[in-house]
Amino acid sequence: MDILSSGSSRSSYHHGDLAAALVAAGLRRARERGPEGIVLRELAASAGVVPSAAYRHFPDRAHLVAAIAQAARERLANAMAEAAATVEGDGGTAAARRFGAIGGAYVRWAIGEPRLYATAFTPVDAMPPRPDEPNAWTILNVALDELVATGAMPTELRAEAPMIAWTMVHGLAGLLTGAAMPVAGDPDDAIVGMQAAVLRALEIHAAE
Amino acid sequence: MDILSSGSSRSSYHHGDLAAALVAAGLRRARERGPEGIVLRELAASAGVVPSAAYRHFPDRAHLVAAIAQAARERLANAMAEAAATVEGDGGTAAARRFGAIGGAYVRWAIGEPRLYATAFTPVDAMPPRPDEPNAWTILNVALDELVATGAMPTELRAEAPMIAWTMVHGLAGLLTGAAMPVAGDPDDAIVGMQAAVLRALEIHAAE
DNA sequence: TGTACATCAGTGAACGCGCGTTCACTGATGTAC
């Protein structure tokens, strides 16, 4: 891993896993400067390699950015999964708390890494080579299934629930990370308020 | 107005209102290519003027983009105000319908002009010279005041209502315009679903 | 009422650099026989 992350020095002529090293370097740049700050030449230099070497692994910049954005989304999804894992139990109350934890983790991750968050959802003219793993959307839907299964959420709302839930976390994250509008105050208050609002919007009542 | 919008030809040596012409041209470019597609040289050419002429009116590109973004936000706010104006009456039901119309107009405008919407909220390293007029945030708050005044929304939720409402429209617009996540289906269904969800989240019951 | 002069708003040409991308090349690695 130190070969991949250190970058500047390299023992062998061949790198080992240049693709991964470029993505790792891209993640670091994106973290500081956002998606526009991803410059292929810098990533190559950071990996201890000449710019054109990148073209052995990615057809063009767009595909490299797509891979970096995917890595960012997977970090977000990991944060959500970890948050869900901290909640024990399998009743309706646990399901509701798990659901809230996922949403809170989403927004908190976005606030903590605003430029990486922007990178995760930046529009790119290229497809990632594989599906996201883990996938945030899947994690959300598992939590919603659990809410229905435990009777904490009405079945009638199941169909539109993903969009409503996603709208709220995505919207709040956008508000708190971007210069969207004059939304002041403590982010944690906003998160708590949003969690309660989602419970009302989805009619989640965790009567065990 | 034809001098401002046509661009290519100009009778007098002096332009008339180059600043406005540059912003108008910027709005057109942004509409097609988004905030990144705003290039100063093109806007100048479109206004029938040499690139450096722009520097008589804006200190640098950032300030020009800020003015264009503001113009985009004001268009959005106008769409919201117009939607509100179509709803007659002053009871709780009317207030609720007006509120829903505002949110619907926001999302619909964003869907109709996705790149202009992105431009409206693009981060810029410059302040616009004046406040937005009309201002979307103000329009929202007027509608919320009306909901409270008519008793359609509980006073306790008034404080957090702007953030919740804004989160939902901003979030849904982001979902439907960006390549955010696998949210398929009819946008109008999503808007209707969101409107209902906001009513539940803000406990709006329009018992006249 | 006309002239002098400051001021404002354009022109023209060029700078410079960031950055993706190409291309012919060379070093390392693995596989056939």
Added chain:
DNA sequence: TGTACATCAGTGAACGCGCGTTCACTGATGTAC
């Protein structure tokens, strides 16, 4: 078990262009007297 050769993954140098920005300039406009 060693040698020949294809293949893969790097190197080095350069191209080229999009685009903001600068600078000395000049034409038009308005105001003082």
